[in-house]
Amino acid sequence: xxxxxxxxxxxxxxxxxxxxxxxxxxxxxxxxxxxxxxxxxxxxxxxxxxxxxxxxxxxxxxxxxxxxxxxxxxxxxxxxxxxxxxxxxxxxxxxxxxxxxxxxxxxxxxxxxxxxxxxxxxxxxxxxxxxxxxxxxxxxxxxxxxxxxxxxxxxxxxxxxxxxxxxxxxxxxxxxxxxxxxxxxxxxxxxxxxxxxxxxxxxxxxxxxxxxxxxxxxxxxxxxxxxxxxxxxxxxxxxxxxxxxxxxxxxxxxxxxxxxxxxxxxxxxxxxxxxxxxxxxxxxxxxxxxxxxxxxxxxxxxxxxxxxxxxxxxxxxxxxxxxxxxxxxxxxxxxxxxxxxxxxxxxxxxxxxxxxxxxxxxxxxxxxxxxxxxxxxxxxxxxxxxxxxxxxxxxxxxxxxxxxxxx
Amino acid sequence: xxxxxxxxxxxxxxxxxxxxxxxxxxxxxxxxxxxxxxxxxxxxxxxxxxxxxxxxxxxxxxxxxxxxxxxxxxxxxxxxxxxxxxxxxxxxxxxxxxxxxxxxxxxxxxxxxxxxxxxxxxxxxxxxxxxxxxxxxxxxxxxxxxxxxxxxxxxxxxxxxxxxxxxxxxxxxxxxxxxxxxxxxxxxxxxxxxxxxxxxxxxxxxxxxxxxxxxxxxxxxxxxxxxxxxxxxxxxxxxxxxxxxxxxxxxxxxxxxxxxxxxxxxxxxxxxxxxxxxxxxxxxxxxxxxxxxxxxxxxxxxxxxxxxxxxxxxxxxxxxxxxxxxxxxxxxxxxxxxxxxxxxxxxxxxxxxxxxxxxxxxxx
Numbered sequence: 001x002x003x004x005x006x007x008x009x010x011x012x013x014x015x016x017x018x019x020x021x022x023x024x025x026x027x028x029x030x031x032x033x034x035x036x037x038x039x040x041x042x043x044x045x046x047x048x049x050x051x052x053x054x055x056x057x058x059x060x061x062x063x064x065x066x067x068x069x070x071x072x073x074x075x076x077x078x079x080x081x082x083x084x085x086x087x088x089x090x091x092x093x094x095x096x097x098x099x100x101x102x103x104x105x106x107x108x109x110x111x112x113x114x115x116x117x118x119x120x121x122x123x124x125x126x127x128x129x130x131x132x133x134x135x136x137x138x139x140x141x142x143x144x145x146x147x148x149x150x151x152x153x154x155x156x157x158x159x160x161x162x163x164x165x166x167x168x169x170x171x172x173x174x175x176x177x178x179x180x181x182x183x184x185x186x187x188x189x190x191x192x193x194x195x196x197x198x199x200x201x202x203x204x205x206x207x208x209x210x211x212x213x214x215x216x217x218x219x220x221x222x223x224x225x226x227x228x229x230x231x232x233x234x235x236x237x238x239x240x241x242x243x244x245x246x247x248x249x250x251x252x253x254x255x256x257x258x259x260x261x262x263x264x265x266x267x268x269x270x271x272x273x274x275x276x277x278x279x280x281x282x283x284x285x286x287x288x289x290x291x292x293x294x295x296x297x298x299x300x301x302x303x304x305x306x307x308x309x310x311x312x313x314x315x316x317x318x319x320x321x322x323x324x325x326x327x328x329x330x331x332x333x334x335x336x337x338x339x340x341x342x343x344x345x346x347x348x349x350x351x352x353x354x355x356x357x358x359x360x361x362x363x364x365x366x367x368x369x370x371x372x373x374x375x376x377x378x379x380x381x382x383x384x385x386x387x388x389x390x391x392x393x394x395x396x397x398x399x400x401x402x403x404x405x406x407x
Numbered sequence: 408x409x410x411x412x413x414x415x416x417x418x419x420x421x422x423x424x425x426x427x428x429x430x431x432x433x434x435x436x437x438x439x440x441x442x443x444x445x446x447x448x449x450x451x452x453x454x455x456x457x458x459x460x461x462x463x464x465x466x467x468x469x470x471x472x473x474x475x476x477x478x479x480x481x482x483x484x485x486x487x488x489x490x491x492x493x494x495x496x497x498x499x500x501x502x503x504x505x506x507x508x509x510x511x512x513x514x515x516x517x518x519x520x521x522x523x524x525x526x527x528x529x530x531x532x533x534x535x536x537x538x539x540x541x542x543x544x545x546x547x548x549x550x551x552x553x554x555x556x557x558x559x560x561x562x563x564x565x566x567x568x569x570x571x572x573x574x575x576x577x578x579x580x581x582x583x584x585x586x587x588x589x590x591x592x593x594x595x596x597x598x599x600x601x602x603x604x605x606x607x608x609x610x611x612x613x614x615x616x617x618x619x620x621x622x623x624x625x626x627x628x629x630x631x632x633x634x635x636x637x638x639x640x641x642x643x644x645x646x647x648x649x650x651x652x653x654x655x656x657x658x659x660x661x662x663x664x665x666x667x668x669x670x671x672x673x674x675x676x677x678x679x680x681x682x683x684x685x686x687x688x689x690x691x692x693x694x695x696x697x698x699x700x701x702x703x704x705x706x707x708x709x710x711x712x713x714x715x716x717x718x719x720x721x722x723x724x725x726x727x728x729x730x731x732x733x734x735x736x737x738x739x740x741x742x743x744x745x746x747x748x749x750x751x752x753x754x755x756x757x758x759x760x761x762x763x764x765x766x767x768x769x770x771x
Contacts, residue, residue: 177494179481180459182559183511191511195498274539 026253033246036322040243047321050313052247059244065232068144069213072228075148076155076212077205083152084159084204085197091160092167107161109154114217121150121222143226150222155211159204166200258302266295411437411472411562411595413458418467420453420619427453429619430467435597435612437562440589442598444606445616446642446769451599452567454616458597459488459565472562487556488565492572493548495540501551502527502536508559526554530588546577553588563595570605582608603643607631615639617767633761635675640689640761642769647695647732649688650765653680661762663688667707667727672760685765692722692735694759697745698752706754707732711745725753 032040036047057063087106091099109117129140139145170193178188194201216230223231237245272284283289291297413435420428428450435441443451456462458469460481469476476484487508495504503510505526506519514522520536527533530550540548549569556564566585570578586609589596600606606613607627614624615638623635634640641648649670651663661674663686672688674680698706709727716738723734723745734753745751 171492171494173490173492173494174496176461176481177488177490177496178507178511180461180486180488181508181511181555182482183507184482187511191507192496 026249029246029249030253032243033250035243036318036325038242040241040246046325047318048316049318049322050316051318052243053251053314055242056244056247061227062229062232062236065227065229068223068226069229072144072147072151072219073209073212076151077208079148079152080156080159080208081201081204083156084161084208085163085201087156087160088163088167091164092170107157110157112154114154114215115221117153118150118218118221121146121153121218122224125149141224143222143224146222146224147219147228150218151212151215154218155208155215158211159208162200162204162207163197166197170196254306258299258306261302262295262299265293265298269293269295412470413563413595413597414468414470414473415454415458416468416470418454418457418464418469420450420457420462421465426619428457428464431621432467433614433621433624435595437595438593440586440596440598440609440611442600442606442610442613443616444600444603444613444643447601449616450619451616455488455565455567455597455599458563459486460484485562486565487559487561487563489552489556489567489569491568493552493569495548495552495555497540499540500536501532501538501540501543504540504551505536505555505558507555512559522558523554526558529557529591530554545573546581549573549581550584553585557592557594561594563597564589566596566598568600568602570600571602578605585609607643615642617642617769633675634689634763637687637689637763637766638769640687640763645692645733645735646689647692648768649690649730651686651688653682653684653686653762655682656680660757661686663762666730667709670707670760671705671757672762673758675761675763678764680762680764687763687765687768688760689763690755690760692733694755695732695734695753696755697723697734697736698754705757705760706752708750708752711747711749711751713747714745725751 028042029040031042033052034048034050035042035045036049036051037044091102091106094102125140125146129138134140174192174196175188178192179185183191214230216234219228220231220234227235233245233248269284272281277284283293292301415431415433415435418428418431419426431454443454445451453462457464458471458476460476460479460483463477471485481488496507499507502520502523505523506514509519509522523536524533527536530553532547532550532554535543535547535551540551543551552569553564570581570585573581582605585596585598589609598606598609607630610627612624612626613630615622615630617638623630623639625633630639630643634643637648640646649663649665649667651665651670653661654664654669655662656674656679659673659677660671661680662669662671665688670688672690680686707727709725709732712724712726712731714724715722718738720738721736721744723736725732725734732753
């Protein structure tokens with residue numbers, strides 16, 4: 001923070017808010033994954049537990065969906081990256097007029113809503129299947145195949161954009177030089193263009209894998225009766241959530257963090273090696289630290305650390321704590337009941353009304369309205385009146401019949 | 408005819424209705440240092456790409472070593488091109504760059520390395536083989552590009568303005584070096600440049616191009632001293648161009664009537680003029696002398712506009728009846744400096760002035 005450039009307390013406060021906004025939800029989600037409360041929340045804190053991870057891995061539908069997602073993801077990468085590369089190469093070879101038209105055509109799938117893509121994929125392949133007389137067991141009606149086909153239509157365009165950006169920085173005279181020096185066009189492609197594109201191939205593969213994995217709009221249609229990780233998660237959230245989703249978030253965040261740290265270690269090392277300052281560097285000049293800072297070593301250490309933590313946590317037994325919580329809850333319940341009984345007794349003594357004492361302790365949200373005794377003759381307009389103050393209703397007894405009684 | 412000969416047989420290259428090269432017809436002899444000199448856009452690079460195989464002539468033939476190169480790709484021709492930006496492969500080490508032509512020909516790694524080291528010795532850069540290209544200086548990269556082109560011993564080396572990215576000192580140094588390398592390896596060098604200094608100092612012969620047409624082919628001296636067209640006269644070297652009409656021709660000496668009086672010059676190539684023909688008289692700045700009095704003929708009365716000091720020489724800018732002129736005078740001390748606005752007379756020997764028919768001038 002430089003005061004001269006408008007830094008200071010306001011800037012610091014703003015930064016703090018900004019980062020809280022960014023990372024707050026993530027931090028809260030991570031914490032909820034370890035709370036034994038059956039609803040994802042931090043307060044009241046009950047017990048530290050790792051049972052939600054067991055719950056997550058025990059969910060067979062989710063795990064089956066995960067396997068499907070991985071298979072589809074790998075398939076999408078394997079098809080989208082070469083297709084995207086071919087599209088980008090074609091675009092960089094043709095003249096400016098054809099390029100503009102071709103670019104629009106190739107980029108259109110990204111602009112079309114995923115829902116439309118999903119439906120049209122089913123309609124197209126279904127129609128094709130029926131026209132060749134295929135039955136419903138054939139590939140044209142297979143959810144996995146349709147999802148692969150549907151996702152590739154637009155994810156290949158993402159890959160193409162990545163390659164286009166990289167190709168713009170490619171000097172075409174390098175290919176010409178290779179040809180001039182005796183390379184065949186194939187050799188020039190393999191030895192000059194492909195090595196130049198290798199970072200883009202990596203990012204395109206990563207991007208397409210993520211895009212495939214997280215896709216919902218298209219997949220929810222094309223997967224038909226099957227399910228992927230994402231569609232299972234969506235239906236799970238719709239039917240009520242529990243902290244096993246937070247547990248999933250913890251795993252995803254951990255994987256992302258490890259990936260980011262390994263990548264950072266790799267980048268820094270590559271930069272130092274490239275500028276040839278390894279010998280002078282404090283970290284890379286030291287034989288021990290140099291080994292420790294190697295990206296592979298960083299990966300091994302982080303995975304070992306994560307694995308160790310996971311193992312330690314899995315040994316944690318929350319049963320005693322949970323039993324304690326349960327006992328506490330029961331004791332509280334017992335105490336409340338006892339207080340209620342006291343009050344009823346006191347009220348009975350004060351007003352000898354023909355009340356129905358049975359309705360008093362009923363822990364019903366309806367204030368005992370459904371109590372059979374309340375319909376008994378002689379049980380006056382507000383038979384449950386004495387019970388209402390203690391009713392554990394979410395509405396604080398506002399709807400209790402007794403609350404309208406002129407007291 | 409040797410394998411290093413190149414014949415351009417009535418070569419024309421057109422892009423749609425635009426003619427980039429118009430009927431180029433010449434023979435480049437084996438072992439010659441041949442330059443194409445012309446302003447940017449004159450078609451010289453197009454012609455070079457045609458020789459190296461990146462494009463085919465629209466008309467005519469390109470023959471290398473006597474065989475027609477039609478349909479022969481750049482990777483099959485005995486030529487090696489050095490690109491304007493050098494086109495060294497940035498992801499490879501210097502040695503891998505130099506050995507690339509051997510790699511694509513399936514030569515073993517050990518032999519490649521040996522050849523790369525030999526070539527590095529030849530270009531006086533031993534021991535840089537394991538460096539990356541970006542770690543080298545401009546001049547070093549230049550030499551690496553040459554070494555890479557020479558790795559498989561081509562018959563012809565094509566150079567597309569390879570010195571244009573270097574600073575002046577290095578450029579002068581590389582001129583000498585290129586010429587030395589050419590004489591050592593004995594290859595045919597075809598050199599493309601818009602820098603007349605480069606073309607004149609290095610070449611055995613120079614072809615001056617303008618708007619796709621080869622205007623003149625000759626050795627540097629004849630190009631400079633005996634230009635055949637007004638474009639060549641004005642493009643190669645500094646010159647003063649004075650427009651006029653022929654009033655008399657006596658043998659080689661032609662008298663012109665110009666805005667600054669009657670002037671005499673030599674008719675280039677023994678050309679005959681009719682009286683009244685529109686012509687240019689070209690006189691080099693170093694051939695003009697400042698005189699004290701009017702001595703007819705071939706004197707021009709002018710006034711000094713300004714004087715530029717260049718160290719070894721002073722350049723005197725004059726105005727004579729609306730015509731801008733310049734004189735280069737060897738610096739012999741401060742005493743001969745002239746004041747702005749001062750009137751003077753300059754004169755020249757008719758043998759040193761060239762009379763050429765009216766035509767386009769360079770930069771006009």
